[in-house]
Amino acid sequence: MRALCWEGADELAVRQVPDPELRNAQDMIVRVRQSVTCGADLPLLAGRSPYLVAGDVLGHEFLGEVVEVGPEVRRHRVADRVVVCAAVSCGACWYCRQGLFACCDNGTAGGPEAESAWGQPVGGCYGHPARTGGFAGSHAEYVRVPYADVGAFTVPEAVSDDRAVFASDAAPTGWLGAELGEVGPGDVVAVWGAGAVGQLTAGAALARGADRVVVIDDHDDRLRMVERHVGAEPLNYRYVDVAAELRERSGGRGPDVCVEAVGMAAGPPGLLGRLGGGAERPLALREAVHACRKGGTVVVLGTWTGSVDAFPLGAVMNKGLTVRSARQHGQRWIPTLLDRMARDELRTEHLATHRLPLERAADGYALFRDRTDGCVRAVFTP
Ligand SMILES: NC(=O)c1ccc[n+]([C@@H]2O[C@H](COP(=O)([O-])OP(=O)(O)OC[C@H]3O[C@@H](n4cnc5c(N)ncnc54)[C@H](O)[C@@H]3O)[C@@H](O)[C@H]2O)c1
Ligand SMILES: [Zn+2]
Ligand SMILES: [Zn+2]
Structure with missing residues (x-):
C-alpha cells in the first residue's frame, strides 16, 4: 500500500x-x-x-x-x-x-x-x-x-x-482541557493557541457554561475562526499586554482557568530537543501561569516530551495554582x-x-x- x-x-x-x-x-x-x-x-x-x-x-x-x-x-x-x-x-x-x-x-x-x-x-x-x-x-x-x-x-x-x-x-483533547479545568458557569477561561486543539477547547469551555472564553494567538486567520466558528473572544498577543488584557476581561483578577494548547511545536529545534531530555521554552505556559488568577487552574494540553526551561514554580506555589495535564x-x-x-x-x-x-x-x-x-x-x- x-x-x-x-x-x-x-x-x-x-x-x-x-x-x-x-x-x-x-x-x-x-x-x-x-x-x-x-x-x-x-x-x-x-x-x-x-x-x-x-x-x-x-x-x-x-x-x-x-x-x-x-x-x-x-x-x-x-x-x-x-x-x-x-x-x-x-x-x-x-x-x-x-x-x-x-x-x-x-x-x-x-x-x-x-x-x-x-x-x-x-x-x-x-x-x-x-x-x-x-x-x-x-x-x-x-x-x-x-x-x-x-x-x-x-x-x-x-x-x-x-x-x-x-x-x-482534536475534539476529545479539547473536551479534556475543559474537563481538567473543571470549567463551569461563571468562569473566565483563557486558551493559548488557536489551532484545532485550542479552538475545540474553547468550544468545550463554552459548552460547559463558561461566561467568557478568550483565545490567544498571533495568527489573525485562526483568531477570526475563533470568533466566527467558536463564538469565543480573540486576542492577538502581538498587539497587547496579554496578562493586563486578561485581567481587564476577568473583573481584575485574571482567568479562572488557563489552558496551554501550544506545546513544544513552538520551541526551537535543536540537539537538546532531539535528545528528548533537552530544555524546551514553554513561552505560552509561562504566560498562562503568570496570568492565571490566584487559586486558579492551569491546564497543559500541549505536547511536551522532555524538560522545560524556567518553569515559574514560584508563581504556582505562591498563587496556589492547580496544574493539570494529560494526553x-x-x-x-x-x-x-x-x-x-x-x-x-x-x-x-x-x-x-x-x-x-x-x-x-x-x-x-x-x-x-x-x-x-x-x-x-x-x-x-x-
Ligand atoms: N493532550 C493531548 O492529548 C493532545 C492531543 C492532540 C494535540 N495535542 C497538542 O496540542 C497542541 C496544539 O495542537 P494543534 O494541532 O492545535 O497545533 P497547532 O500547531 O495547529 O496550533 C498551535 C497554535 O499555537 C500558537 N502559538 C504558538 N506560540 C504561541 C504563544 N506563545 N502564545 C499563544 N499561541 C501560540 C500557534 O500560532 C498555533 O496557532 C500541540 O502541542 C499538540 O501536540 C495534545
Ligand atoms: Zn493529534
Ligand atoms: Zn489498558
Whole structure:
C-alpha cells in the first residue's frame, strides 16, 4: 500500500510499504478515508524525537471503513464507518478501568525508553515513535487497529466524514482541557493557541457554561475562526499586554482557568530537543501561569516530551495554582462527542482548511507547519 513516511528531519515521502495484517484476535483493519495533520506531528517532522526511524509512517487522527475483523471483535463489522481514537488502549488494564486510557499499560510497545524518560511507560498512539507505542500511522491506505472494540467508534449516519474525523483526537483533547479545568458557569477561561486543539477547547469551555472564553494567538486567520466558528473572544498577543488584557476581561483578577494548547511545536529545534531530555521554552505556559488568577487552574494540553526551561514554580506555589495535564483519554468522550456532532452542537469541519490526496501529503505538511495559506489542518485522502 501507499503511505507517508518520515525520511529524516523535514523530509517526507509517499512510499510503498507492506499492507498491515491482523496480528491479534482483537485487531481489525481499516481502509482510511480521511487522515489529518496534528500539532503533535510537528516535533516529529522536525526530527526532534530521537526514536523516530526513517520509514516510520506518520498520522494518528483518522476515519475509515472496516475491511477485516479479528475473531474477537464484537462491536464492528466489515463496511462499518468508524472513527478511531488516536490513543491505543487495551480497555482492560487497571488504568483503562479508571478511564485513564492514555495511560494504558498494554497499549504501549515502547517500554524501556519511556520508562527512562518519564519513570513509567504510557499508552500507545498511532504514528508515533516506539517510545509511545510504535504503532504505524494513518497517513496510509490501511491501518491495523488493535483493541478494535475499545478504540474504534461507529460514526452515526447524520455525521459527515469531514466532521467526524476530528473526533479522533482534536475534539476529545479539547473536551479534556475543559474537563481538567473543571470549567463551569461563571468562569473566565483563557486558551493559548488557536489551532484545532485550542479552538475545540474553547468550544468545550463554552459548552460547559463558561461566561467568557478568550483565545490567544498571533495568527489573525485562526483568531477570526475563533470568533466566527467558536463564538469565543480573540486576542492577538502581538498587539497587547496579554496578562493586563486578561485581567481587564476577568473583573481584575485574571482567568479562572488557563489552558496551554501550544506545546513544544513552538520551541526551537535543536540537539537538546532531539535528545528528548533537552530544555524546551514553554513561552505560552509561562504566560498562562503568570496570568492565571490566584487559586486558579492551569491546564497543559500541549505536547511536551522532555524538560522545560524556567518553569515559574514560584508563581504556582505562591498563587496556589492547580496544574493539570494529560494526553486525551478519547475512549471516554468520543461517543458523547459524536452525539453532539449529530445534534449539530459540535461543528469541526471548518478546521479542515486544506484537502489533498495522500500523494501530496508532504505539501500539506509544509502548509500546516508554516501556517501558510490559512492552513489550520490538512486532511489527506488516500
Ligand atoms: N493532550 C493531548 O492529548 C493532545 C492531543 C492532540 C494535540 N495535542 C497538542 O496540542 C497542541 C496544539 O495542537 P494543534 O494541532 O492545535 O497545533 P497547532 O500547531 O495547529 O496550533 C498551535 C497554535 O499555537 C500558537 N502559538 C504558538 N506560540 C504561541 C504563544 N506563545 N502564545 C499563544 N499561541 C501560540 C500557534 O500560532 C498555533 O496557532 C500541540 O502541542 C499538540 O501536540 C495534545
Ligand atoms: Zn493529534
Ligand atoms: Zn489498558
